[in-house]
Amino acid sequence: MATDSANEVLAAWETSSQYWNKHQALIEKMFASLSRALIENARIGSGQSVLDVGGGSGEPSLTIAPIVGESGSVTYTDPAGGMVKAARDEAERRGLTNIRFHQCPAAQLPFSDNSFDAAVSRLAVMFFPDVVAGQREMLRVVKPGGYVSLVVWAAREVNPFFSVVTEVLDRFVPADAEDEDAPGAFRFAAPGKLAKALQEAGAIDVIERELAFMIEAPITVERFWELRTEMSDTFRSKLKRLVPDQVAAIRYTVQKAVGSYFKTGGMSFPAKVLVVTGKSLTV
Ligand SMILES: C[S@@+](CC[C@H](N)C(=O)[O-])C[C@H]1O[C@@H](n2cnc3c(N)ncnc32)[C@H](O)[C@@H]1O
Numbered sequence: 555m556a557t558d559s560a561n562e563v564l565a566a567w568e569t570s571s572q573y574w575n576k577h578q579a580l581i582e583k584m585f586a587s588l589s590r591a592l593i594e595n596a597r598i599g600s601g602q603s604v605l606d607v608g609g610g611s612g613e614p615s616l617t618i619a620p621i622v623g624e625s626g627s628v629t630y631t632d633p634a635g636g637m638v639k640a641a642r643d644e645a646e647r648r649g650l651t652n653i654r655f656h657q658c659p660a661a662q663l664p665f666s667d668n669s670f671d672a673a674v675s676r677l678a679v680m681f682f683p684d685v686v687a688g689q690r691e692m693l694r695v696v697k698p699g700g701y702v703s704l705v706v707w708a709a710r711e712v713n714p715f716f717s718v719v720t721e722v723l724d725r726f727v728p729a730d731a732e733d734e735d736a737p738g739a740f741r742f743a744a745p746g747k748l749a750k751a752l753q754e755a756g757a758i759d760v761i762e763r764e765l766a767f768m769i770e771a772p773i774t775v776e777r778f779w780e781l782r783t784e785m786s787d788t789f790r791s792k793l794k795r796l797v798p799d800q801v802a803a804i805r806y807t808v809q810k811a812v813g814s815y816f817k818t819g820g821m822s823f824p825a826k827v828l829v830v831t832g833k834s835l836t837v
Contacts, residue, residue: 560683563737564633564659566787567681571636573784574611578644580771580781582613585676587767588705588827589614592674593621595763595831596703601625602671607660607692608632608678612641618674619650627652629670632678633659660688665695672701677827679704679748680741689755696834702757706742708764708826714815715769715823719782719789722807726800727792748830757832765827772820775809782808 574581592614598604602622606615606629615630622628630645630653632638638657645653658664660675660682673692682688692702710717716739720729735741742748749762773781783789793801815823 559736563681563683567634568636569790570785570787571611571634571640574637575640575643577781577785578611578640580773581611581785582616583771584769585613586617587765588676589617591765591827591829592676592703592705593618595829596672596674596701598622598672598674603627603629603669605629605663605665605670605673605692605695606631607663607673607675607688608681609641610637610676610678612644614674614676615641615653616644616648616650619645619653622652624652627654629654629656629665631656631658631660631663633657659683661691663691663695667694668697669695670700671697672703674702675704677705677707677739680706680739681737683737685748685751686755689752689757693756693832693834698834698836700834701831702752702834703829703831704748704752705765705827705829706748707739708828709743710740712824712826714812715782715825718811718815719808722804722811723789723792725807726804727795742828742830745828748828749832752830752832756835758835760830760832762828762830765829767825767827769823769825770821775812775816778812778816778821779805779808 598618598621600623603626604618604622609615609630609632615628619628630641635657638655642655661684673696696702707713749760753760
């Protein structure tokens with residue numbers, strides 16, 4: 555991937571960090587099952603030393619810290635300074651003292667070989683400019699036989715949390731042709747694609763499983779609109795190109811289109827991810 559476009563991806567995350575900070579509590583609630591899946595798949599328990607790559611506004615680091623306890627530790631990493639600040643501030647608010655914070659990309663982890671019992675990454679590997687290089691680094695810093703576990707979105711069509719808004723937006727601002735290998739939420743939606751990349755990076759015993767879950771939160775359709783349009787760089791930049799009347803029309807159409815996911819007094823979207831787990835080679 556060209557350096558220019560890698561820098562663009564990072565700049566977009568830097569801008570997004572203020573919104574991920576703003577919606578931190580909601581994001582934690584909506585995707586809690588994904589942190590649980592990583593903890594289970596990477597066999598994380600008390601006393602372990604765990605690496606989180608692309609931790610964003612703090613997950614799964616903030617959930618893992620109380621599990622590993624004071625005899626263990628979590629090392630949070632993310633290349634976007636705004637994300638690191640958001641996560642660090644939240645850890646301080648919670649009085650968590652066993653998390654260290656580092657601003658760095660996956661492909662340049664500033665840690666010695668065999669430093670961690672396990673490494674995890676939630677919804678971030680699809681944004682690495684060089685996925686195999688990033689995963690190779692994760693495997694390098696995990697002790698022989700330790701687990702590396704990653705979670706990515708399954709197909710857009712089975713994730714209405716994304717697709718319903720995208721379909722409406724595309725009607726107003728036609729989407730550019732998509733490069734399925736470019737950084738983006740659905741880059742690893744094809745079954746087997748991330749597992750193959752993890753194997754190529756040197757992992758053994760690679761397993762992929764599909765996880766169906768519900769994205770739920772006690773929020774209104776209006777709050778959903780705010781959340782979706784602020785969290786996504788694509789939506790923010792598309793909406794910026796439109797006049798207020800067009801934005802109002804899109805907002806109205808989206809709110810109608812998602813109505814069936816707000817029937818129980820809150821938001822409830824079915825969703826699917828892939829959890830891909832492998833082991834660092836035993837020497
Ligand atoms: C969708 S967010 C996920 C954040 C968090 N893990 C979560 O699940 O809430 C993607 C994160 O990947 C990070 N990221 C982007 N490029 C990266 C890279 N090269 N290495 C590591 N993380 C990266 C972004 O800064 C962002 O925080």
